[in-house]
Amino acid sequence: MSVEAERSFVEHMSWDEVARRIAAGAAAILPVGAAAKQHGLHLPLGTDRIQAEFLASKLAARIDALVWPALTYGHYPAFVEYAGSISLSAATFEAAVAEIASGIVSHGCRALFVLDTGISTRAAAGRALARLQAGNTLHLTIHDGPRYRHAAAGFARQAHGSHADELETSLMLAIAPEIVEMSRAEASPPIAQAAPGCLTPSDETSPNYSRSGSFGDPTLATLEKGEALLAAMLDDIAVQATAFLAGLSGTAGEARGAAS
Template identity: 65%
Template structure:
């Protein structure tokens, strides 16, 4: 990530610079992406975090948004059998997201974009944000936009998927190819039920058995597919962000966190 992009991450800034940008009307982005969640043999545990932060940087750049530290622990119950994977309870995760989001808005940010790379996290995040001002917050679900869905349907050659699969691996080949080891990519067997529950690497008789932890066929992934998926995803995110920004009142007064006055 380049130096300029890094200037939107508040952890790289001094507190008074963050204060000046908030007072100037900055939107905030809160990325959600696991740092300890298995992604097969070929992707690192922090795959979701990598995606969350790189996508947040792309979204932040044209609007000068401030990016808060990524929420790296979340509700990921399907993967806990695999070493290193962790999961909070849904209620704990919901409370964490709500408290962080409330703090960001209380600090004076005009609006908040919660960029969510998960699937099991979607419902708890929705509940957390439902208690906040709907005009100030937006839940960005990276896999649900119409452009991404069309691209995924057109590109996918796998018979099933949803985790560390052809699509996610292709996206990682576009975002962070140095973190992908295609030599270790391994397809999962066709599961005996359409939607998997908790995946297992130990019980080969389970309907949710996956030795590697992948659900789908990552061996079909390519960087070319990833570039198409990334462009579609960013198109969806840009459209969603523009819709929220258009609803923000012009010239809205905000508290200056430095002087405690209104500008």
């Protein structure tokens, strides 16, 4: 991460620097990405955290935002049979998101974006923000935007997948190629369900068996795919965040006009 990017991360700043940035109108980003979640044989357990912090730094540069430390434990029940993987209950994760988000909002940031790299975390994170009823929070998910979906549909050659697969591995080749061990990439067997239950590395009779932990075919990943997917993903979240901020500014302007 560049020195310039680090200056958006509050962990590298003093409290009065943070206060000045907030007073000047900076928004806030809370990245959500696991640091203890298996990602096949070819990617580290911290893959989601790396993605979350990278995306947060790029988004912060586009919209003028401060980035809080990533929430690296979450609700990831599908992976707990793989060594090192940790999952919180949905209720515990929801409570953590709600408390952290409430704390960030209380400092006066004009908006808070919860940048969520997970799939099983989405429902609980959404509930957490709904509980705040703050009006200036937005849950950003990274795989749902139209640009990313269009790019993924055009590039994907795997028959199935959604985890440590062709697309995610391509993204990591674009974000942090030095940590991707393509020589260890291994496709999962054909899994009947489009969204399997808990994966298992040991029960070969299970419909969710994956020796490597991948769900999909990471051997098909390339840097070129990753660069295109990453650009689409960044554009999607930036467009959402920019539109949300514009809406807040419009609402504030209307309120001032009504009061005058």
